[in-house]
Amino acid sequence: MLNESRRRAYLTAMQVVTWLPRTELPFAAPSRPELLVVPEPPAAPVMAPPVAQVAAVPSKPAERPKIEVPRPSVTPRAASKPVAEADTAPVVAKVVPLPTPRFALQLLRAGRCLVLVELPTGGAFQSRDPAYLLLKDMLRAAGLPDSPQIIGEPIRWPLLRRGNVDQGPEAAREFVQGFLMARLEDIECACLWLIGLPAVRFAGQANAEAYHRDLDIEGLGCVWALPGLELLMDEPHRKADVWQAMRRLMARWKPINE
Incomplete structure (x- = not known):
């Protein structure tokens, strides 16, 4: 033990x-x-029901109702223009430059008249050229010397073959008229003959509808518009209109005693 x-x-x-x-x-x-006393086991703590725990969680504040605020459209302004405004918008036309005119003119003096005539071939008149012979016949019929005096060199347009200088129709008109005005300051002229469309257009500021008519051009005085020499040779019936107009105008350059 x-x-x-x-x-x-x-x-x-x-x-x-x-x-x-x-x-x-x-x-x-x-x-x-x-x-010898056996202690009783401690009582288990009473658990709160799940509902109480859920209630203990702080609740979220109630959401406010959303209000839709209209916002401006992202459509471009150009698309929102009224139809009437779009229709009345100005249309910018594309400016197309006019082609450079090409011609050759010769100034002659016959009595009290000056003659600005188109050179059909571009070169100076030769004594036996058919166009020059027709011009001599016209001067003789008008009672003017049939051997006109050449004044200066021919006017050839364009003046320059290259470069950026304006050589359009307006520039050609200013040059031809300036050339004639300078000559008229020194030479007495009762009537200026314009023979051929380039002469009528760039000196008389007219077109083919002015053929056989007399015009009064500022700075040039009395002007008579005539078809070109080649056109008169190709269409002989036009000579009758030239003769009728010539008879009406002959008093301008013929002496009074004749």
């Missing part, structure tokens, strides 16, 4: 703090009554 001291040593070695024998042990110390 184990005595009390040895028994406690065994229990301590086995890390037994409290023990209770089933029967009374010999040589054992009397038992303490408080050790």
